Amino acid sequence: MSKKFDVAVVGATGAVGEIMLAILQQRSFPIGNLYPLASAKSVDKKVFCQGKNWVVQDLDKFDFSKAQIGLFSAGGLISEKYAPIAAKAGCVVIDNTANFRQDKDIPLVIPEVNPHAIGGYALRNIIANPNCSTIQMLVALKPIYDAVGIRRINVATYQAVSGSGKAAITELTQQSAKLLNGQAVDVAVYPKQIAFNVIPHIDVFQDNGYTKEEMKMVWESQKILEDKDILVNPTAVRVPVIYGHSEAINIETKRKISATEATQLLSAASGVTVIDKREDGGYATPFVEATNHDDTFVSRIREDISHEKGLNLWVVSDNTRKGAALNSIQIAEILIKDYL
Helix, strand or coil, rough: CCCEEEEEEECCCCHHHHHHHHHHHHHCCCCCCCCEEEHHHHHCCEEECCEEEEEEEEHHHHHHHCCCCCEECCCHHHHHHHHHHHHHHHHHHHHCCCCCCCCCCCCCCCCCCCHHHHHHHHHHEHHHHHHHHHHHHHHHHHHHHHHHEEEEEEEEEECCCHHHHHHHHHHHHCCCCCCCCCCCCCCCCCCCCCCCCCEEECCCCCCCCHHHHHHHHHHHHHCCCCCCCCCCCEEEEECCCCCCCCEEEEEEEECCCCCCHHHHCCCCCCEEEECCCCCCCCCCHHHHHCCCEEEEEEEEECCCCCCCCCEEEEEEEEEHHHHHHHHHHHHHHHHHHHHC
8 A cells, every 4th residue: 555644734725725625636645634724713614635525623723743744825924823833743844825935944846847955845844835926937937947048037927816815806706797787896805906907016015116926036036946147027917817827928048049949848848838829819828728727838939029039938827726736736746755
């Protein structure tokens, strides 16, 4: 019988937690006992995974020594408090918040990009999951980075509301329904109406004029690629899409690469699907192609007519899946295969 592992899912009743449970089932992760954890208000609810109903337990009262792996996706404050407790109890935490991403002694991992970094987990028993926008960008860029080097990344993101959680999904759908019926809308989650609108503001503004969401893409790219010299210039925008982030990426490579060569590299890359026909509909979109799929989709691959070593790409991915839950579980799969 293959070895099984006891897994705690922190935030099991949240948007990402629910997807984690579904992916644990879809990928037949070797679960012994599953401990879905949430706040006291969700205790005694049941969640379904791998043919069984599991009772949600109170996070505040849980003994993490029962679990070998902890999948955390319940917000930064929860991770800040409970991840060290779990790690100290011997549970390896895979954290989906921004709380530990910049800690030098905690690995920040995208399995298709830097799986070797997982080996550093033992320093603190915590592995950090990168920001969803960083994940899909680097999954798409790593084959090109390895082949010809990348000097500079310009990226504009078009991010779905699910990145802000269930309340944001509700706000978008309710605002849309009210506007279509000629009613006034309520604005709570975002600083402005999101329905039929775009908001060039995600997370808090920094002193340099960028937002924290944008700076995450800078800091995380440099850490994951182990390249402090790579330049990243992001603009992060919230759009009225429920699932699936999109990115318009322009890169300056160290050596020239043609669109044909880049397409060949990406077509052979793990975790990437290229859809790039130069015709109506011959490209990937966040809802139709990316939602509920594991891969990152790349389209509109073309050489930059304004720069000799420039290349453009359109990249879409399911932000709650590859951008969060799936990436965490892929890390856990490598962890149990090679380290536990």
